[in-house]
Amino acid sequence: LTPDKPYKKAATVVGDVLGKYHPHGDTAVYEALVRMVQDFSLRYPLVDGQGNFGSIDGDNAAAYRYTEARLQSMAVELLDDIKKETVALQPNFDGRLEEPTVLPGRYPNLLVNGSSGIAVGMSTNVPPHSLREVAAGVKQLVVDPDCTVADLMRHIPGPDFPTGAMIVGRAGIKDMYETGRGRVIMRARVVKEALRGGKEQLIVTEIPYAVSKTRIIEQIADLAKHGKIDDLADIRDETDREGIRLVIELKRGAKAGTVLKYLYKHTSLQTTFGAILLALDHGEPKELNLKEILERFRDHRLDVIRRRSRFDLEKAEAERHV
Numbered sequence: 118l119t120p121d122k123p124y125k126k127a128a129t130v131v132g133d134v135l136g137k138y139h140p141h142g143d144t145a146v147y148e149a150l151v152r153m154v155q156d157f158s159l160r161y162p163l164v165d166g167q168g169n170f171g172s173i174d175g176d177n178a179a180a181y182r183y184t185e186a187r188l189q190s191m192a193v194e195l196l197d198d199i200k201k202e203t204v205a206l207q208p209n210f211d212g213r214l215e216e217p218t219v220l221p222g223r224y225p226n227l228l229v230n231g232s233s234g235i236a237v238g239m240s241t242n243v244p245p246h247s248l249r250e251v252a253a254g255v256k257q258l259v260v261d262p263d264c265t266v267a268d269l270m271r272h273i274p275g276p277d278f279p280t281g282a283m284i285v286g287r288a289g290i291k292d293m294y295e296t297g298r299g300r301v302i303m304r305a306r307v308v309k310e311a312l313r314g315g316k317e318q319l320i321v322t323e324i325p326y327a328v329s330k331t332r333i334i335e336q337i338a339d340l341a342k343h344g345k346i347d348d349l350a351d352i353r354d355e356t357d358r359e360g361i362r363l364v365i366e367l368k369r370g371a372k373a374g375t376v377l378k379y380l381y382k383h384t385s386l387q388t389t390f391g392a393i394l395l396a397l398d399h400g401e402p403k404e405l406n407l408k409e410i411l412e413r414f415r416d417h418r419l420d421v422i423r424r425r426s427r428f429d430l431e432k433a434e435a436e437r438h439v
Contacts, residue, residue, distance in 0.1 A: 124167050124185035140210045151178040159230050160245035160279045163192040175329035194223040201428040203421045221421045225414040241395035244276035258411050281323030297394040297404035305386040309373050317373045321363035328385045336384040
């Protein structure tokens with residue numbers, strides 16, 4: 118289902134995955150597909166979907182009989198040269214077919230799109246990053262294999278969340294890159310606008326990653342209802358195709374800075390991303406720092422390129438023989 122072919126019903130994709138690779142429930146398969154379509158969940162979506170795939174407000178996607186999907190060009194890069202024996206294959210669950218143990222991956226998707234998951238006694242939570250920055254980091258590592266995490270951080274200053282917003286402070290990022298664990302504080306981007314009659318309003322244009330906009334509105338409304346915040350005149354959601362626009366209108370004489378500080382403290386306009394850079398390294402779960410993750414990617418790519426070259430050589434020698 119490459120980008121140059123027509124869309125296919127999501128039900129077909131789910132059925133094929135269940136039948137060939139994944140002997141679990143159809144819900145799990147479809148939810149994974151839906152997430153890979155959402156541009157607010159993945160920094161670089163891997164699936165190109167047609168139909169209703171949910172929204173940042175927490176709305177659910179339509180059932181899989183109504184939606185259609187195919188791969189994005191970014192996903193094709195992850196599968197590049199897979200037919201040239203570049204990766205090891207293993208039997209699928211019923212031994213009928215073979216499936217790859219790992220993808221050839223031309224970019225480190227673990228860092229670029231992040232990952233979150235839980236297992237017994239361990240969990241992983243990798244934030245998404247900018248592909249351009251990660252590529253610059255890989256280049257630095259190839260040129261200078263003895264570089265430090267600090268050298269890499271000149272190219273990769275921090276995570277890059279799909280919903281925008283800001284990261285407060287650098288200490289959490291430094292901890293995460295050096296030790297594999299860190300707390301990154303995310304804060305919504307808010308601008309102040311003056312209204313007639315000396316009133317002001319706060320406009321939220323970007324919200325923290327993995328937070329529902331509806332939830333923020335409910336939290337603010339709840340604070341106002343219980344009299345915790347008296348300076349609120351109105352709250353409106355003016356979001357449209359141009360992007361998020363959440364309007365918090367203040368009463369006359371209200372101090373916007375004080376209100377904003379209170380909202381950051383008591384609502385999801387400010388949240389913490391607890392990063393744990395845990396990944397499977399040759400089948401063994403390990404907490405890795407930034408340099409170690411990039412080293413594993415570099416070694417994997419070298420292996421893929423060697424195997425691809427060997428395949429091309431054998432094919433060329435067979436043709437020459439004929």
